């Protein structure tokens with residue numbers, strides 16, 4: 765099981781500082797959608813250049829032109845790129861084909877997918893690398909989480925790795941770990957805490973204990 769730090773509400777210098785503090789405890793750094801909107805793919809490039817041993821995920825939430833957008837994110841140095849599960853199969857296939865050419869990986873974000881089991885099975889057959897259940901900020905504000913959806917994809921996904929994101933905190937991490945996803949994604953649970961290094965270290969330890 766791996767730990768991904770999601771960076772959403774920072775600029776590039778703040779992102780670098782944050783990664784420096786917790787680099788020893790994480791496997792993947794996510795350049796979040798708001799950061800890409802504010803700073804562009806330059807944020808991906810700068811983080812990859814400064815932390816070459818960490819995998820960098822570009823959370824582009826691609827909805828169309830999968831091949832082209834994966835190519836641009838790959839040029840910037842992204843190791844993993846996100847595509848939305850609600851997008852057309854052709855978009856996901858285009859993203860997967862380009863990722864194979866570039867030796868990158870595709871994560872499908874299931875945010876707002878209504879039939880998680882059915883769509884996850886379809887997406888799994890398209891050759892994606894990760895399928896991620898996700899309660900976004902707007903769902904979190906309505907008190908939702910993706911713990912049940914994680915159990916669903918664990919049941920039906922046969923090839924891709926499974927991931928979960930959305931409002932995970934130190935207190936809720938044990939429940940997430942008990943469902944055994946391949947990847948846990950944490951943003952505010954680390955970035956919003958007083959002692960980020962200590963929280964990231966505790967999270968890594970819980971994950972290692974499995």
Ligand SMILES: O=C([C@H](O)CO)[C@H](O)[C@H](O)COP(=O)(O)O
Pocket residue numbers: 770771772794796797798823899900901929930931932949950951952953
């Ligand atoms: O993808 C995300 C969200 O849609 C904003 O871009 C976050 O990175 C994801 O939800 C993880 O962050 P937290 O919910 O703060 O853990």
